[in-house]
Amino acid sequence: MRSWGRQLKQAWRTGILAPGLALGWCLAVLLFAGLRLLGQRPGWHVDLVVLIGGLMVLSAWQLTHLALTLIGRRPAGWQSWQLVWRHKGTWVLVELGLTILALPLGLGGLSSRLLVRLPLPADFINYVGLHRRPVGLVVALIYVLVAGICVLRGPWVFRRLAPQIQHPGTWRQMAATVLVSAGLLAVWWGLAEGLVALNWWGDARLTAVSAKLLAAGSLLLIFLGFVVAVILAAITLVWSWCGQPSVSRPVPRRQGWWLVGLLVIAGGCVSSQALFSAPQFAPMVAISHRGVDHGVGVQNTLGALRHVSQYHPAYVEMDLHETRDRQWVVLHDENLAVLAQRNVTPHQLTLAQLERLTVRENGYHDRLVGWPTYLRVAERLHQPLLVEIKTTPQDSVHAVRRFARQYGPRLRREGSAVHSLDYRVVTQLKATTPRLRVGYITPFNWVSPAAVPADFYSFQRISLSQQFILAAHQAGAPAWVWTPDSRAAMTRMWALGADGEITNELSRLQQVMRQSPRENWWAVVQNFVFSCV
Incomplete structure (x- = not known):
C-alpha cells in the first residue's frame, strides 16, 4: 500500500x-x-x-x-x-x-x-x-x-x-x-x-x-x-x-x-x-409560504392567515384545488390523509363537504376553507395573495379559464398574483386575463427561463444559482425562491440576489432582511463553494 x-x-x-x-x-x-x-x-x-x-x-x-x-x-x-x-x-x-x-x-x-x-x-x-x-x-x-x-x-x-x-x-x-x-x-x-x-x-x-x-x-x-x-x-x-x-x-x-x-x-x-458581481444582497420581498409563520396555525386556513397578516408580508402564498362540484378549496395536498386523517382527494368531495372537515397541524386545529371565503378575509385584511393553482388529471377542462374570468380582475385589483407548477396554467391565465401577474414555479432549475416566459419565477432553492436569477432579470422578471427556512439558507439566497423568498419562517426572514450585507460575506463564500460542486 x-x-x-x-x-x-x-x-x-x-x-x-x-x-x-x-x-x-x-x-x-x-x-x-x-x-x-x-x-x-x-x-x-x-x-x-x-x-x-x-x-x-x-x-x-x-x-x-x-x-x-x-x-x-x-x-x-x-x-x-x-x-x-x-x-x-x-x-x-x-x-x-x-x-x-x-x-x-x-x-x-x-x-x-x-x-x-x-x-x-x-x-x-x-x-x-x-x-x-x-x-x-x-x-x-x-x-x-x-x-x-x-x-x-x-x-x-x-x-x-x-x-x-x-x-x-x-x-x-x-x-x-x-x-x-x-x-x-x-x-x-x-x-x-x-x-x-x-x-x-x-x-x-x-x-x-x-x-x-x-x-x-x-x-x-x-x-x-x-x-x-x-x-x-x-x-x-x-x-x-x-x-x-x-x-x-x-x-x-x-x-x-x-x-x-x-x-x-x-x-x-x-x-x-x-x-463583486451583481446582483447581490438586492432588496427582497417576504412571502409567507402556505400562509404560516413558525408553525403557528394550520397551513392554508383562516386562523393562520389572520395571524401571519399581522407581520405584513408582501404576499401570503396559498394553494387551490378544484373540488367535485367545480369549486375551489384552499389546500396544498392532493390527499387529506395527513391533515384530516381521511383518505380522500378534493375531487371526491364537494366544497360544502370539505368545509366541514377539521385539519390538524403543529398542535393546532382548524376547518378547511373555500376559496371565496379565504379571498374575502384577505381583502378585509388588505393582504395581497400569491395563489398557487394545483392541477390534477381529474380537473375539469375549463377550470383555469373559469377561474381567470371569475377571479382574475379581482386579484389584479388587490395587487395579488398567481403562479403554478403547470405551465399550461400560466399560458391560459395570461390568455384570459393578460394584466394579471402570473408566474411559473420551477421544480428544479435546468433550462433557460426564456423557454417558459412568465411575469415572475418562483425558483426552487436547492438548484438555484446566480445565473438563473440573472436570466430572469434579463427577461424583465423578478426571481423569487422557495422555500428557505433556516437563517443560513435565507442569507445565502439573499446573497445570490433573489428578489423575494417564500418561507415558512416569515418573521425570521424579516430579521435577516434587516441585517447589513457587510455582516454576511460568508454567504458569498458559501455560495461559491456550492457552485463548484
Whole structure:
C-alpha cells in the first residue's frame, strides 16, 4: 500500500510538471476561468462558443499527452495532436460522457452557466416538471449507466485513443481511482467549509473592509484548492486507465512556477467576479409560504392567515384545488390523509363537504376553507395573495379559464398574483386575463427561463444559482425562491440576489432582511463553494 502511494505521488508530480503538461494545465485553467467569467453574460455568443470548443480540444490533447508521458513514451506535442485528430469522434463521446457525470455535481461552476442557456420546448419542460419523479428515476438510471461505462470500459476506450498503452487498468484500479478522487474532493470541501466558518466569525468581529478582504482571500484559496484537487483527480484517472505504470522520470521544479503564477491570476479573476458581481444582497420581498409563520396555525386556513397578516408580508402564498362540484378549496395536498386523517382527494368531495372537515397541524386545529371565503378575509385584511393553482388529471377542462374570468380582475385589483407548477396554467391565465401577474414555479432549475416566459419565477432553492436569477432579470422578471427556512439558507439566497423568498419562517426572514450585507460575506463564500460542486 505504501509503495502504491509513492507511485501515485510520483504520477502526480510527473503529470503536473512534465514538459508540455504544465503549460497545458495552465491554459486549461485559464480557459476554465474565462468560461466562468463569460458565463455571467446572458445568451450564447461567439467568444463563449470558441472557449468551450477550445477547452474541449485542449482537454483531449492534455489527457492524451498525459497518458503517453505516464507510460514513459516522452511524446512530442505534435504526436499527441495527431492522436487526438485521428480519434476525434471517440474523443467527443468520451468528453460528453465525462461532462454528463460532472454536470450534476456543478462542473466547477460551469453547469448552471450551461443549463441556463439550454433552450427546450415549453411543452417538454412542463412534462418533465409534472412527471419529475419518474423522469428523475430514468435520469438517475442513465447516470449510473454512463458512470459504469466510464469506470469499467474507460481503460479500453482510452487504449484505443492512445494505442501505445500496453496494459489498460483493471476494475480494482478504477475503483481505487474513484476513492482517491472522492478523498481529494472531500479534503477540499473540508478546507473550504473551514474558510466559510472563518468568514462567519470575521463578519461579526472585523471591520467592513477587513471582512471583505478576508472573503476575497478565501475565494482565491477555495478556487486554487478546487483546481488542484481536479487536476490530481484527472491524473489519477488517466494513471489508472493506463494500468497504473511505474513513473520514475525526473521533472524540473521550475515548471511549477508557471503553473502557480497563472493559477493565481485565474483565481484572482474568478474570485473578484464572485465577490463583486451583481446582483447581490438586492432588496427582497417576504412571502409567507402556505400562509404560516413558525408553525403557528394550520397551513392554508383562516386562523393562520389572520395571524401571519399581522407581520405584513408582501404576499401570503396559498394553494387551490378544484373540488367535485367545480369549486375551489384552499389546500396544498392532493390527499387529506395527513391533515384530516381521511383518505380522500378534493375531487371526491364537494366544497360544502370539505368545509366541514377539521385539519390538524403543529398542535393546532382548524376547518378547511373555500376559496371565496379565504379571498374575502384577505381583502378585509388588505393582504395581497400569491395563489398557487394545483392541477390534477381529474380537473375539469375549463377550470383555469373559469377561474381567470371569475377571479382574475379581482386579484389584479388587490395587487395579488398567481403562479403554478403547470405551465399550461400560466399560458391560459395570461390568455384570459393578460394584466394579471402570473408566474411559473420551477421544480428544479435546468433550462433557460426564456423557454417558459412568465411575469415572475418562483425558483426552487436547492438548484438555484446566480445565473438563473440573472436570466430572469434579463427577461424583465423578478426571481423569487422557495422555500428557505433556516437563517443560513435565507442569507445565502439573499446573497445570490433573489428578489423575494417564500418561507415558512416569515418573521425570521424579516430579521435577516434587516441585517447589513457587510455582516454576511460568508454567504458569498458559501455560495461559491456550492457552485463548484
